[in-house]
Structures are given as structure tokens and as C-alpha cells.
Amino acid sequence: MMAANKLHPTVLEMLSIPDSRGRDVVPWHYIRRDFADGLCFAGALLIFYILAAISWKRFRPFAEMSFWMGIVFFALPVVKAGIIYVKCAHLFDPALAACPWPDFDSYLNDASIQMARSWVPPLGAVLAAIFTLLRIRGQRIVQKRAAADGTSHPGVSAA
Structure with a gap:
């Protein structure tokens, strides 16, 4: 997350999205900032998931946790950047750029952005529950096999 915050000013400079800070017109300043946030967090999420995939076999519970935590905190x-990209025409051309939000309030209260705010974080919680249930189920299967074979498997207690 800190890396994403460090890259934010650089990404803002690279984007040629118009900026309208301080005006009561199209809220380009906020659109530009949120789009840059999304790009930075996408990079951080990609790195987060690569590290989780690399550590999947050795540290599986932590890797699973990384997948759902990535959604809760980064997604x-x-x-939001995806919504901006889809809704704004010619986003990277300041002369032709257009968006459906005439002012900051309409941008802030956009139905698709509100829906994303209400659905994305709970999706992480649902994934956490699914990963937890799958892990418990896997442990029970290993325990049943161990009881049937009369052997013990490391990391699984015979309960």
C-alpha cells in the first residue's frame, strides 16, 4: 500500500487527463486522482497476488488470506478506476475528454460507484469464509484418511 502511495504522484504526472481543481465544472481533479489511485492499487494488487501464488504451497493459510485481503483493501x-475508464470517453486526450458527471456531487453519488462501494469489500469477506470452509473441509479429509490408515500427518491433530 505504501508503494502505491509513493507511485501516486508519478502516475498523476504521466496521465494526460484534464485537471479542473477549484472549478464548479466536471470534477476532473477527483476523477484523475481516483483513476491514478486505481492504477497504483492495481499494481500493488498484482504484486500482492504474485507473492501469494509463490508462497501458496509453503504458507497456504497466509496465501489464502492474501487473496481475500487483497480484495478487501485494494480492489x-x-x-472505481475501471468505472471511470468505461464511463469517460477519450480519457487520455484532454482536448476530447468527456464524462457523464457534470459536477462533484453527481460523481460522488454515481450509482455504479455506490454499488462498487457496497459490494466489493463484502466480496472479500465472502471469499474469506469460503477459504476458511475449504481449509476446514480439507483438514477433516486428511484427519479421516489418517484415522483410516492409522498414520499421522504433520500439522493435523487427531481430534
Whole structure:
């Protein structure tokens, strides 16, 4: 997350999205900032998931936790950037750029952004529950096999 915050000013400079800070017109300043946040968090999420995939076999519970925590903490800005990209025509051409939000309030209260705010973080919680249930189920299967074979498997207690 800190890396994403460090890259934010650089990404803002690279984007040629118009900026309208301080005006009561199209809220380009906020659109530009949220889009840059989404790009930075997408990079952080990609690195997060690569590290989780690399550590999957050795540290599986932590890797599983990384997948759902990535959604809880990183996915909302990425989804918001996707919404901005889809809704704004010619986003990277300041002369032709257009968006459906005439002012900041309409941008802030956009139905798709509100839906993303209400659905993306709970998706992480649902994934956490699914991973937990799958892990418990896997441990029970290993315990049953161990009881049937009369052997013990490391890391599984015979309960």
C-alpha cells in the first residue's frame, strides 16, 4: 500500500487527463486522482497476488488470506478506476475528454460507484469464509484418511 502511495504522484504526472481543481465544472481533479489511485492499487494488487501464488504451497493459510485481503483493501480503487475508464470517453486526450458527471456531487453519488462501494469489500469477506470452509473441509479429509490408515500427518491433530 505504501508503494502505491509513493507511485501516486508519478502516475498523476504521466496521465494526460484534464485537471479542473477549484472549478464548479466536471470534477476532473477527483476523477484523475481516483483513476491514478486505481492504477497504483492495481499494481500493488498484482504484486500482492504474485507473492501469494509463490508462497501458496509453503504458507497456504497466509496465501489464502492474501487473496481475500487483497480484495478487501485494494480492489475498490481498482474497480472505481475501471468505472471511470468505461464511463469517460477519450480519457487520455484532454482536448476530447468527456464524462457523464457534470459536477462533484453527481460523481460522488454515481450509482455504479455506490454499488462498487457496497459490494466489493463484502466480496472479500465472502471469499474469506469460503477459504476458511475449504481449509476446514480439507483438514477433516486428511484427519479421516489418517484415522483410516492409522498414520499421522504433520500439522493435523487427531481430534
